[in-house]
Amino acid sequence: MIEFLQMLYDYVNYLGAVALFIIGLHTVVTHSNLIKRIMGINIMGTAVFYFFIAIGNVTGGLPPILTDTPGEYINPLPSVLILTGIVVVVSITVYSLSLVIRIYETYGTIDQDEIAKINERENADD
Amino acid sequence: MRKWALRILFFMLFMLMSYSVLQMPGDIGLDSPAYNEATHHYIEESLGETGAINIIASILTDYRAFDTLGETIVLFTSIIAVISILRPSAKPEEEEAPTDG
Amino acid sequence: MDDIIVKSITRIIIPFVQLYGIFIILHGHVSPGGGFSGGALFGTSLILYTLIFGVDKAQKKFSHRVSEIAESGGILIYLSIGVIGIFTAGYFLSNKAAGFPLGEAGSLLSGGMIPLLMIGVGIKVASTMVTLFHTLIMEERL
Structure with a gap:
């Protein structure tokens, strides 16, 4: 049980992204108001961005701006790709x-x- | 009835997607498959190759500058699309009015 | 919106928001930010002006003519900087090979063409935000 909870804690970002995606999809499918459907599409897009950023994360990592501070930088590539996604959304x-x-x-x-x-x-x- | 069927369906979809997400390597930092040689190249060489200390800026406007060019073209196209939908509403009414009268 | 408090506060706030947006655009290569976030900030200040003072006054500040020039100018800055690379290095949008001075790392004048491209992207994003908002809000009168 403890191991299962520990696993959920380790994957909490991915699970949050999945939950957000399902909320958006539910909004798109069940509501007949067109404005609410557009909101649902936006929530789904946000979930995808969240998932991408979570993939690139390094726990305790530095932001990808070169400094003299010792440590590892997070993965800069997903952040760059998400900028394109934001514009498309x-x-x-x-x-x-x-x-x-x-x-x-x-x-x-x-x-x-x-x-x-x-x-x-x-x-x-x- | 239909509502509950939909809810159960979405819960099953949530479980399926959670299961597939839990198969991924978690937050293992530098050992992650996404942290590959391209990322190492960007982090180690970008200062010498572009001169900018912000790695995101150097990827955005140097290594992947075509991507950003496409992005600006997407913005341009969205403006043209919105204006082409919203603008021409006045013209047909003006043209119809004289023929009716 | 006819509220003296909101109008006065907006008049005070807008220059600072625009200054911060320009700061973010120009420091895109040495600090977090860049053309997209700075352009969005700058555009948001003009959207705030439209919301408070009405679309008629905002059209005088940011008319269709200005929006046309800014829209096309952002892309043209980007493309013309890219074309420089064709003549000097043989490749479109090349930075170091095209002979742009890289400067001292961490200073404002560094990164070759990166700040110039950021300025183009910032102009483009700011004018896009404002033009889309004006187009949607002016729809009744078109």
């Missing part, structure tokens, strides 16, 4: 928000179920 968020603005102008609602109902009604009328 920002672009995706802004693009989906602008699409939501257009959807609201067209349908008068941002709830996906109501949009489906409106579409069904229009198809029935045709």
Whole structure:
């Protein structure tokens, strides 16, 4: 039991990233409000960044800025790759928000179920 | 009913992903497979090769400068996409109005 | 927002935020930070101005013309510094081989082309943040 808890403690960053990813996926799947879905996508992106940073971590390591202090530096490569990821997530968020603005102008609602109902009604009328 | 089925499904997905994450090498620092020869090269040689003491800056704008160039192009494309979605709304109404009247 | 306290505090705070953003951009190669975080800080100060004083006043400070120049200028700075490498070293975006002086490690003037590229990226990110916010908030009037 103690060993299992110790293992959970050692992997707490990875497990936290997995939990965050599942929370985001749950938000995307269960909510029909489009803004909440965009929030879910953002949470999933944050989980991926967290996982990457956790992979590059060295316990007690120095930040990757060269100094005279003795010690080992953390892995700088994941941090660099995550900068690209942040930019991509920002672009995706802004693009989906602008699409939501257009959807609201067209349908008068941002709830996906109501949009489906409106579409069904229009198809029935045709 | 559907709600509980979804919750159980997500809990199973959580267990599956946790199991696969627990198979990874944990926080073992320098022995980690991610801490490979590329990282050692960056940490040991970057000062002599780029002159910047911030290793992240030297990777971002020297070793992987094409990556950053692509990043700025992504930002540029996102602006063009947002403007192209939000701008042209006024024009069709203006064009339709005279034909209706 | 018509609140005298918020307006006065914003007027005092904005220059310091912008100065800090420029500091982060220029010290990107010797301390934590760089073009992305500094540009985001600088853009956030202009977004704060838009939120407090309204989009009309903000459009005078940061008009479409300025945004066009900043958007294209950020990428063009980056590309033109990269093209220098083609003529001097034969490779696009080469730093030491292209003859950029590396300087003394740890000083502000070091790292060859890295600070110059950081300035380009910072301009680009700052103007992107502001332009996207203005585009989303101005949508009703377009």
